[in-house]
Amino acid sequence: MISGDLLIELAFERIKEKNMLSPSPVIHIDCKDESKLKQFYEKMGFVYFKKNEDKDLLMYLMPMKKVKDAILQMKDDVLSIIYSFKSRLNRGYP
Numbered sequence: 001m002i003s004g005d006l007l008i009e010l011a012f013e014r015i016k017e018k019n020m021l022s023p024s025p026v027i028h029i030d031c032k033d034e035s036k037l038k039q040f041y042e043k044m045g046f047v048y049f050k051k052n053e054d055k056d057l058l059m060y061l062m063p064m065k066k067v068k069d070a071i072l073q074m075k076d077d078v079l080s081i082i083y084s085f086k087s088r089l090n091r092g093y094p
Contacts, residue, residue, distance in 0.1 A: 004040055008044050015027055015064075023064075024064060025063065025064055026061050026062065026063055026064060027061070027062050027064060028049065028059055028060060028061050028062075029041060029046060029059075029060050030052055030055060030057040030058065030059055030060075031057060031058055031060065032057060032058070033051075033056075033057075033058050038058065041060050042060075044062075045062055045066050046060035046061065046062045047060060047061055047062065048060055049061045
């Protein structure tokens with residue numbers, strides 16, 4: 001099973017690639033009005049904008065700079081985990 005965090009990381013990478021071709025100052029997502037979805041997107045840094053009445057979905061926004069910052073933070077987190085693991089192996093811990 002793929003976690004939501006991994007999915008958002010993959011989405012951010014894709015957004016970054018697309019933004020190079022067609023720059024945008026903000027990205028948006030539409031989601032159902034469900035508390036778990038709203039909490040997840042807000043945890044990721046999205047901000048509620050408005051209800052999309054045509055689709056009966058909520059619209060959340062995030063400035064593109066936050067996407068780039070989030071990608072960098074995710075990469076730093078992964079590197080920290082790798083270095084910690086390598087350090088433990090070098091000290092003889094499984």
